[in-house]
Amino acid sequence: MRAVEYSVTGEPEVLTLVDRPMPEPAAGEVRVRIHRSGVNPTDWKSRRGSEAGTPVHPAQVPNQDGSGVVDAVGRGVDAGLRGRRVWLWEAAYQRPSGGTAQEYAVVPVRHVVPLPDTASYDLGAALGVPFLTAHRCLTVTEDGPVHLGPGKLAGRTVLVAGGAGAVGNAAIQLARWSDATVITTVSNPEKGNLAALAGADHVIDYKQQDVVSEVRAIAPGGVDTIVEVSPAANAAIDAAVIATHGSVAVYATDGGGTMELPVRASMVPNARWQFVLLYTAPDSWRPRGLGDVAAAVAAGAIRVGPEAGIPLHHYTLEQAAEAHTAVESGVVGKVLIDVT
Numbered sequence: 001m002r003a004v005e006y007s008v009t010g011e012p013e014v015l016t017l018v019d020r021p022m023p024e025p026a027a028g029e030v031r032v033r034i035h036r037s038g039v040n041p042t043d044w045k046s047r048r049g050s051e052a053g054t055p056v057h058p059a060q061v062p063n064q065d066g067s068g069v070v071d072a073v074g075r076g077v078d079a080g081l082r083g084r085r086v087w088l089w090e091a092a093y094q095r096p097s098g099g100t101a102q103e104y105a106v107v108p109v110r111h112v113v114p115l116p117d118t119a120s121y122d123l124g125a126a127l128g129v130p131f132l133t134a135h136r137c138l139t140v141t142e143d144g145p146v147h148l149g150p151g152k153l154a155g156r157t158v159l160v161a162g163g164a165g166a167v168g169n170a171a172i173q174l175a176r177w178s179d180a181t182v183i184t185t186v187s188n189p190e191k192g193n194l195a196a197l198a199g200a201d202h203v204i205d206y207k208q209q210d211v212v213s214e215v216r217a218i219a220p221g222g223v224d225t226i227v228e229v230s231p232a233a234n235a236a237i238d239a240a241v242i243a244t245h246g247s248v249a250v251y252a253t254d255g256g257g258t259m260e261l262p263v264r265a266s267m268v269p270n271a272r273w274q275f276v277l278l279y280t281a282p283d284s285w286r287p288r289g290l291g292d293v294a295a296a297v298a299a300g301a302i303r304v305g306p307e308a309g310i311p312l313h314h315y316t317l318e319q320a321a322e323a324h325t326a327v328e329s330g331v332v333g334k335v336l337i338d339v340t
Contacts, residue, residue: 003102004320007059009049012321012328015062015101023097023106025074030081030109032088036125037100037317037337038065040166041252042278044328046092058096062320066091066100067115067124068340077109086112087124089132089290093279100125101320103339113290119297122312126166126304126334127293129278134170135289136281137227137249138178140274144224144247145178146285148292153180157219159241160184162229163195163203164332167251169310170302171227172198174293177301180225183218185211191332198309215241222246222269232259239265247272310334 001022006014025031043063049056066088070081091107092099098107115124135148138158145152158175162168163184175182176199184200186192192203204214215223222243228234232254239262242248246269266273281289296302304310311333315323320337327335 001103002317003061004317005059005061006047007056009047009054009056010052012044012047012324014047015321015324017318017320020102023104025072025077025106027075028077028108029074029106030070030077030112031072031104031106032066032068032086032112033071034066034068034100034103034105034339035121036067037063037339038125038128039063039323039327039335039337040065040129041327042129043092044324047324060092060096061099061102061105062092062324063100063337064088064090064092065125065128066105066339067121068105070112071104073109081109081112085115085117085121085124087115087127088112089128090278101317101337101339103317113294116298118300120304122336123297123302123304125336126310127297130166130170131174131293131302132278132289133167133251133276134174134227135292136276136278136285137167137171137251137274138174138225139285139288140249140272140276141225141247142245142270142272147288148174148178149295150177151179153178156224157181157183157222157243158225158227159215159223160195160200160227161234162186163198163200164191164309165229166310166334168195168227168229169198169308172200173302173308174296176200177296177299181219183215183223194309194311194332196309197307211237212240219243225249227251230254232256235259236262236265239271242266242269242271244269245271247274249274249276251276304334312336314338
């Protein structure tokens with residue numbers, strides 16, 4: 001079978017298309033014929049590593065997210081899963097052969113979630129990292145809900161920084177499904193249009209408008225939850241608009257990795273600064289996140305594509321390096337590799 005792998009860290013060119021033996025599922029595992037492989041920033045960051053040229057042994061198949069059809073099951077796994085459409089999450093994490101940039105991937109059965117016939121493979125491959133990250137960000141607020149769904153965020157206001165990004169788009173869609181009032185910030189009118197298509201109630205162009213005054217005009221008491229993509233740039237803004245007992249959920253690092261925290265402005269409202277990384281998130285949260293995202297898909301509440309504010313960019317398996325380059329360069333939208 002065809003697979004993409006890298007045996008050394010570095011630029012996208014380290015990704016190599018090879019022929020691998022067909023993998024067989026062990027006890028508790030399933031084999032999925034991959035239709036779509038989703039590419040996220042975490043995938044190129046893992047490929048690049050901390051130092052270019054570092055050997056990777058065994059060679060790593062990249063990409064955490066994907067969708068496809070279960071075609072074989074291991075011992076102890078319900079045989080009824082064969083032929084089921086599924087989406088995959090954290091397929092490559094601590095599994096060199098598990099990534100979705102290959103024709104067949106073997107993963108533990110808990111790493112696949114049923115994909116309804118009404119949902120496309122494109123949507124399935126776009127769910128894992130963005131939507132689970134967004135779910136975690138939206139459920140860490142003091143006295144806030146631990147589940148998402150209709151009515152769960154009613155009466156609450158959510159501010160999403162970077163509403164045209166993949167996680168920003170996911171946060172807007174999940175927050176609107178849960179009946180929050182959603183404010184988002186963007187850097188230009190084109191991105192503002194995408195955020196509006198995702199479902200944002202209010203769109204603020206931070207290059208043309210004063211974010212603090214605009215947010216306070218919409219939510220005089222402040223916002224309950226902030227989904228933050230750029231903490232170094234936005235920490236002072238976040239502290240100025242956070243509501244009492246509100247939270248700032250930080251899921252990205254700005255590239256620099258440091259930020260100045262406004263202590264007094266955060267202390268007075270008893271605000272929470274919560275850092276979010278899927279791989280080390282609490283085990284108690286994960287079933288809730290998976291269940292809620294699956295429920296949103298089943299309800300038809302989340303979408304992908306330009307009409308949902310998230311343009312799709314398709315590549316072939318042979319173009320895996322170009323797909324990684326597109327994500328690394330900050331392309332607006334979702335990058336997918338068409339494996340099957």
